[in-house]
Amino acid sequence: MSFALGQRWISDTETDLGLGTVVAIEGRMITLLFPANGEQRLYARDSAPITRVRFNEGDKITSHEEWQMDIRAVEETEEGLLTYHGTRVDTGAEVSLREVMLNNFIKFNKPQDRLFAGQIDRHSRFALRYEALIHQHARRRSPTRGLASGRVSLIPHQLHIAREVGHRHAPRVLLADEVGLGKTIEAGMVIHQQLLSGRAHRVLILVPDSLQYQWLVEMLRRFNLMFSLFDEERCVESEHDAVNPFDTEQLVICSLDWLRKKKVRFEQVQECEWDLLVVDEAHHLVWSEEAPSREYQIVETLAEQIPGVLLLTATPDQLGHASHFARLRLLDPERFYDYDAFVAEEQAYGQVADATQPLLSGDALNAEQIDILKNLLPELDASQLQNEEYREEVLKDLLDRHGTGRIMFRNTRAASAGFPVRELHAYPMPLPEQYKTAIRVMGMMGGNTGDALAKAKRYLYPEKIFGQFEGDNASWTQFDPRVDWLLNLIKTERHEKILVICSEAASALTMENTLRTREGVRCTVFHEGMSLLERDKSAAYFADPDGGAQVMLCSEIGSEGRNFQFARHLVLFDLPLNPDLLEQRIGRLDRIGQKNVVQIHVPYLEETPQRTLIRWYHEGLDAFEHTCPTGRVVFDEVQEQLFTLLAENQSSDESMSSLLEQTRSMHNALKAKLEQGRDRLLEIQSSGGAHAHQLVEQLAEEDDDTSLVAFALHLFDDIGIAQDDRGEQAVVLTPTDHMLISSFPGLPEDGVTVTFERDVALSREDLSFLTWDHPMIRGGIDLVLASEIGSTAVSLLKNSKMPAGTIFLELIYVAESASHPQLYRFMPPTPIRLLLDKNGNNVGEQVGFEQFHRQLMPINRQLASKLVAASQAVIHEMIGKAEHAAHPRMVQIVAEARHTMQHTLGAELSRLEQLKAINPSVRDSELEHLRDLQHELNHLMDQTQLKLDAVRFVVVTNQ
Template sequence: MSDFSPGQRWISDGEAELGLGTVLNCDTRSVTILFSASQETRTYNTRQAPLTRVQFGSGDRILSADGCQMLVDDSKEHDGLITYIGQDDSGEVRELPEAKLADTMQFDQARDRLLTGQVDRNDWFDLRFRTLHHHQRIEQHSALGFSGPRIDLIPHQLYIADEVARRHAPRVLLADEVGLGKTIEAGLILHRLLLVGRVERALILVPDSLTHQWLVELLRRFSLSVTLLDESQSQAHGSDNPFGSGQLILGSQDWLFANPARQEQALASRFDLLIVDEAHHLDWHEEGSGAGYQCVESLSAEIDGLLLLTATPEQMGLKSHFARLRLLDPERYHDLERFKQEERHYVEVAGAIDALDALPGDTQARTKVDAVADDRDSQALLETLTNLEASAEQHDAARVQLRDALLDRHGTGRVMFRNSRRHVGGFPERRYHPVPLALPSAYRRVVRRLARDEDYLDELLIETGMDHPDVLIYPDAMYRELSNDPLNAEDWWHIDPRINWLLEKLSDDSESGFANKKGLEKVLVIAHHRETAEGIAEGLRVLGGYHAPVFHEDLSLIERDRAAAAFADEEDGCQVLVCSEIGSEGRNFQFCRHLVMFDLPQHPDQLEQRIGRLDRIGQQHAIEIHVPTFEGSPGERLLRWYHDGMDAFSAPHGVGSDLFDAFGDALADALLDDEMLTEIVEETREMFSAKLAERDAGRNRLLELNACRPARAKAVIDAVSELDDDKALPRFVERALDIFGVDSQDLGGDVMLLSPSQQMLDGLPGLAKGEEGFSATYRRDVALARDDIQRLSWEHPLLREMMGRVIDGTMGNSALALLRHPAIPSGRLMAELVFRTHCPAPKRLHLNRFLPPTAVRVLLDESGANLTDKISFTGLSKNVQKVNKSMARDLIKSRHEQLRALLTQGEGEAERELPSIIEAAETRMRAQLDNELARLTALAEHNPAVRDTEVQALKAERAALSDAIENTRLRLDAVRVVITVDAER
C-alpha cells in the first residue's frame, strides 16, 4: 500500500531547489508531484522515489502560502494529512494544514535539511568546517589583498599600498619615478579595497595607448577582470548607461575627455574609486583648464576615492603640480601662493629630521629640531632624545617616534608618495654611448647655409611648416618637408648615416654589437616623429633584410599590442622595435637593454621617459644608451646640453623641467652658435647642482623619507611571506579540488595542471568543461618567471569561488556518519553542531578584520553530555564512515525527537561562547581604531592635508563597528549526526 496521499508535501532529494512539492495523485506504482514554485511536475516510482516527506516539529518555523510565519507547537494528522498548530507573528494560536504551506519554502538551513533527511557526504561536511576555519583566519590577516597578486615583494610598493589602503576613501598622488611600479601600487590598492569591501566599483582612465596594457596587467598580475569601454561598446548598450556594465570599468582618456555626454553617464554611475594614469597631461592654470582636467575634476568631486598616477609631478612646473593636488583636496589646495610658501618651509623640516641623527649631543641639531617640533608630544619626545641620562634604547625609540611625527605633520607626504631610484636602490648601471657621425651632404648643405645666412631659418620655417627648433634638431623631418627640392629625390633613409650605423651594429657579433656571441640582443629604437620611425623600419628592411615592427600613435590598439608582443617574444620574436615618441610612455620593455635614441627629444622629461622604458625595477642588466648624432649639428649641441649641462644619461634627477623652463628658449637660439651654447651649458650645470641641493634639502627629501618606512614595509612583506609559506593551503586545495571535481596532474618543477573532470561542478574560474584548464604553482618565483603559470593562493579566484560556494551555500551543512569504536556501545548517537557568528553590516566597514564569520563547534552525545573538549573535530573525522542516503534518512526519521532536543540544547551551549567572541572582537577593534583615531585627530591639528571628513568618517566607522559587533548572533551552520555501530561488523 502506498505511503503517499494527495495533498501531502514532499521534497526531491536530488532537486531540493524545486521547492515544496504537493502530491497530485498516486497509485501502487507511481506518484505524481507538482512543484508549483518552479512550475515543474515529476512522476516517480513509489518503490524507489527519491523523495522525503516534509514534517515539522515543535520549535520549527514555517511559512504559509499567504506569507505569514508560524512557530510550530504541535501537530495532528487526519487521513494522512498533517495540520500544524502554533503561534503566528502576532502571538495568536492558529492551525495551518500542510496543503497551505508556501510552495517557495526552501530547506537551506542545516536544521531543516537534516530533519527532512537531506544529508551530504562526510567529506563535504569536513570541507565546510575547514573552509570556515581558514576563511576566519585569512580575513583577519594583515596581508589580505597583498598575498595573491603576481608581484615581487618590493618594500616601497607594499608600504604605499598598505598605507593608502588603510584609509577611508583614499585620495593620493602616486608619483614614483619612471620604472618604480606605480601601476603595481595602484593595482595593489585596488585589489585590497575590493577584497575587504571598501570598494565595489572603480573607474580607471588611462591614455589610449595604455588601455590594453592595463587590461592585461590587471588580469595577469591581480586576476581582476575589467570591462574595456569605448564608443562602439557604449553604443551597443543603446539607451542604457554603459558604465553600469561592469564592476571595474577601464576607459580611454582621449575618448571620455572629448565626450561630455559619456562624462554625464560616468558621473551618474556611482563609482567608489577613480584611477587616472599619466595625470601630468591634465592641463590646468589659474585662468582656466583643459577638457581633461575639467572631466577629472567633476568625477573626483562625486567619487570618494581618487588615485592620480604620474612619474613627473612637476613636468609642467610647480603650478601643474599644485593642480594635481587641487584635484585631491580642493579645500586644502586652493591658494597657489600659500602653497609656494609651504614649499619653502620644507627645507627647514627636512633639515630638522636629518638633525635627529646628531642628537643627543649636538646643540645646533637640538635648535633645528626645536624649531619645528611645535606640539607637546613632539617636545616630550625631544626631551627624551636630548636627555643624556636616558638609555640608548630610549634614545632610539624617541628618535624613531619623533621622525615619524614630523613626517606626518609637515608637507604633502600624506597625499603624495614619491620614491626615487637613489632612495629605493637596486637599479642597473646606465652606460652612455655617444656615436658621432658625419653629416650627409643633403643635411650639411642646409646647416652651412643656416650658419652664414641669418634669414634662412625664417625661410626654412615657412617652407617646411615646421616649428623652431624642430627644423634644426630633426634633419630627416626637414629633408622630408623639402622633398620638392630636386636634390632630395631619394628617401631620407637612403642617405642618413644613422641607418647604416644601426645595420652595422645589428650584424656586429663582437661584444659591442647587437649580435654578439651571447646571441641576438633586443634593441629598442626611439625616434621623435612617426614618419621617422616608419622610415627607419623601411630602411632596415630594404637595406638589411631586418623585420622591425613599428610602434606609433596612428596604429590601432591591437596593432600596437601586436608589435610589442612580436618584440617581447624571446624565441620567434623580432630583434628590433622602432617607436615614435609615444613608445616612451607607459610601456615596459625591461627585457631589453639596448636603447637607440635615433634623435633627441626637446624636453628632459621626455628623454627620461625614453630611458625609463628599459631602466625599470627588475631590470637585470646594465642599460646601454646609444645616441648617434651628426658632428657640428644642432642635434650634437642639444646632446651637449643634456650630457654636460645636467648629466641626463646617468640617472634620473627630477629637475629637468625646471632647467628647461629656465633655458629652453635660449637653448633653441644657441643650437647654431657654439659659443652661446657653451655659456648656456655652464649656467645649466650651475643651476643643476643648486637644484639637486635644494631638492635634497626640501620637499623631495621629506617625500623620500615618507614614501617608504622600512619597518612598516618589512612587516607587510613578512605578513605576505607568512601566507606564501602557509602549509595549510596545499592540503586545503587538494581536498577542495577533489570535492569540486577538478583533476590535478603533477608536471614537475612545482607546477601542476588543473583540468575539469566529467564530474566537475559548473562555473569554476578558468576551468570551463571541455577546455584544457591551466597550469598552476604555489611558488611566487615560479609564477613570476613564467606568464603561462598561475599562482595559487588564498586570494586566487578559483580558491575564493570554491570557498564562497561552501560558505554561502548548503554544501556539507548536514551529514550523517557511522562510527565504529570498541569502547562505545552500538546504536549510540552524537550530534556535532557547527554554529557560525552572523553579523549583518555594510561591506565598506570591513567587519571581517575584527570579527569574520567564526565557527563554534559543539559535540553532544544522546544524553546531552558535552564532549566538545574531549573529542576533536579532526579526531572524529578520521574515524567516521559514510552511509548511503536511504539508510541515513531512515536513521534520522527514527531519531527526530531526539535530534530536535539536541539541536535546542546545542544552541544554548554555543550561546555561552558568544560573549567572549564579541568581547575579543570589540577589543581588537578598539585597539586598532582608537589608536588610529587619536593619531589622526592629533595630526589634523598640525597638518592641513588631513581632511576633517576623514576624521569624522573614522569616528562614524568606529561607532558603526561597535554596534555591529554588539549585535552579533549565532546561527546553526552545519550539523553532523554520528551513530555508533558494532566495531566487529
C-alpha cells in the same frame, strides 16, 4: 528505491524546484512533476538524484492551503504513501494531511531539515565548508588583506604607501614617487583594498590618451580588476542599455582630453556617483589663479563631488611650484587655500627637515635645531635625545605631523635601495649605400618636405625610406649592419635573454622573421597588433628559462609596463624622440630586484640623425646610465633646436656642441635644484622605514604558508574541476561535465593555468596568480557558503575503544550580524564548532576538527538516511542543547570584537584629533566618519545572532 504515484520527492541537484510528485512510473523510468514552477523531470529509477521527503514526529509542516501542523504521528500505507497526523498550529484542531497535499514550495534550507529529509552530502564537503568559513573569517579580519594579493613584488615603500592610504576612508593623496618606483602599482593596490573592504564600489580613472590601454592591462593583469575603457564609440553602444552610459559599469577608465572635448560626456560623468577618482600624469593639470586650464577645471569639479581622490605624478614641480600647490588644493581646498601661506609654511617645514638630519644620522643637535623641533613638538625632552629609542619616537612624531606628510608621498631613487647599475655600449656603424641612394632619391622626388620634426623622423629611420622606394618585398635586413651585429650579439650571449625594442611593429616583425630564418634563433614578437592573450603568451615564451625564446622583439608598446627583469641585455635598435619613452624602455630591465648590471646596447648608423640623438641623450642628459628626472623639462625647452639638428641629417660640430652645452647646463641645474629641494623627512615617511621592511617579512611568511594551496586544491576537487600538474609550479584547471555547479567564478570554458608562487607569476604573466583575494578563491568560498554544499554529512568513526552505536553530533554555528564591510574588520561571520556526545556534552575543545575528521569514514547516502531516521529524536534533543552551548561563545566573540573595535578606532580617532591641532591636512570628514563608524558598528554588534550552518552525524563502529 521504491516509488509510488503521489509520493513526494525533492531533487538533490535542483533544490529550488521545491517538492516534486511522482506522476508516472514506466519500466525503468519515473517522471516527477514539480508544481511550484510547472517543471517535469524524467529520471532513471536506479540512479535518480532525488531524495524521499519524509517528515517525522515533532516536525512542523505546511499544507498547500498554507496552514501549518505539528506532527504527532506518521502513517504509511501498503502502497508506500504517507499520511501525517497532528495538531493545526492556528486552531489547535486535530487534523490529518496526505503527503500529496503538502505545500509545493517547501525547501530544506536549514541543515537539520536537510539532514532529516535525507539530503546528505559527502563528508569531505562538510570539511570543505568548515574550511571555507575559517578562511573567510581569517581573510576578512586580516590587516594585510589586499596588500599583496596582486601580481606585484614585495617592495617596502610600495606596500607602506598602499597600507597607509588603502585603509583610509575616502583617501585624498598625491602619489609623487620618481619614475620607476611604481606609482601605478601603488594606486592599483590602494584601489584593490578600497574595493575589497567595501570602502569604494565605483572607481573612475582619468589618464592621457596614450596611457589608457596601459592602465587597463595593468589593472587586469596585476589585480584582476576588470575596468572598462570608455570612448565615444563605447558610450554610443551603452546608450542602448542606460540613459547615462557611465551607469553601465562600476570601474571605468577614460581619457581626460576626451572629456575636455566632449561636454555632454563630462556632464554624464558628473551625474554619476563615484567613490574614488584617480588622475594619472597630474603634472599636466596647468593652473594659475587667473586662468586655470580646462583639464584642471574638469578634475576640480569632479574632485569636489567624489569623496576619494588619487593624483599621480613623478614630477610634482614640473610646471612650477604654483601648479604643485594647485594639485594639493584639488585634494583639500580648505587646507590649501592661499599660495603665499603655503610657500611660507613650506619654508618653515624645510627648516624642520634640516633640523632632523642629526636625528637620522645619530649626531648631536645644536641649540638652534632643538628650538626648531620644540616649536613643532612642545613636549620634546632634549635631555633624552641621546637615547636611541627616544630619538626614534621623536622622529615618528615629526613624520606624523609633517606638513604634507598625510596628503603627499614621494620616494626617490636616491633614497631607495635595490636598483641596478646601468652600462651603455654604443656601436657606430657605416651607413649602407642602399640607404644613401634611397635618401638621395627621396630628396630628388621632393619627399624631404615638412617641418623639422617630420624631417627628423624620416632620417632617423632610413629603413622606412628604403621600403617606400623598393617595395615591401625588398628586405632592408639583408644589408643593414645592425642586423648582422645583432645576430653576432645573440651568438655571443647564447645563454642570455635579450630584449630588443624598436619604434614600430613592422620593424620588429621583419627582424623576427630574419633572425628565425637566417640563423634559427628562438625569438618572439610583442606589438600593439596582438591581442592581450597573444602578448601574454609571447611574454611567457620569452620568460621560459629552458625551452623559451632567447630574444623578444618589441615595438614601442614593449615599454608599456611589463617586467622583463629576468633579462639583463637590452638592445635599443633605434631611439625614441621622447626622454620619458627612453626611460620607460630601460625600465623594463632596470627595476628594483634586478640582480645584474643592465647592459644597454645601442647600434647606430653614422651620417644619420641617430648619431646626434644618442649623443644628446648620453652626453647631454646622461640618460642611459642614470635615471633622468629632468629629461622631459629639458626636452621641452630645447626640442626646437634638437629637431632642427636632427632634420639637417649632418649636424655641424659647432651647433652640436652648443646644444650639448645648453642641455648639460639645464640638466645639472635642474638636478641640483631637485636635490636641494628633496624633502628627506617626507621621503622617510613615504618609504615607511623599518615598519615597511617588517611588513615585507610578514607578507613573505604568508606567501610561504601552504594553507592556500591545500584549501584551493580541496575546493577544486570537490567542485569537480579537473587539475593537471604541469610542473614548474603551474596547474591547469579545466571545467568538467560533473561539476557541482554549471560555472565556477573566474574559470573560463577552455580552462586556465594557475600558480601559487609569486616569483613564478612575476616571470610568467600568462599564468593566473592565485592568492586568497583572487576572484577564483573568493568566488569559490562565496559559492560554497551561499549554497547548501557540505551543510550536512553522516560519517562512521572506527574506534574499538568505544561501544558500537555511540553517536556524536558535530555542529558548525556562525555568529553574524548584518553585512557591513567595516564590521568585517573586527567581526566577520565567525564559525563556532561544537562536538556533542549523546548527553549533550561538548568535547570539541578536546578533539580538534582536523584530528577528528581524519578518523572518519564515509558511507553511502541510503545507509546514512537510515541511521539519521533511527536517531531522529536524539538528534533533535542534541540540537536543542547545542544552541545553549554555543550562545556563551557568541557573547564572548562579540565582547572581544567590540573591545578591539573601540580600541582600534578610538586610538585612530584620538591620534587624528591630536594631529589635526598641529597638521591641518587632517580633514573634519575623516574624524566625523570615525565617530559615526564607532556608533554604527556598536549597534550592529548588538544585533549579532547565531545561525546553524552545518551539521554532521557521526556513529561509532568497531568494524
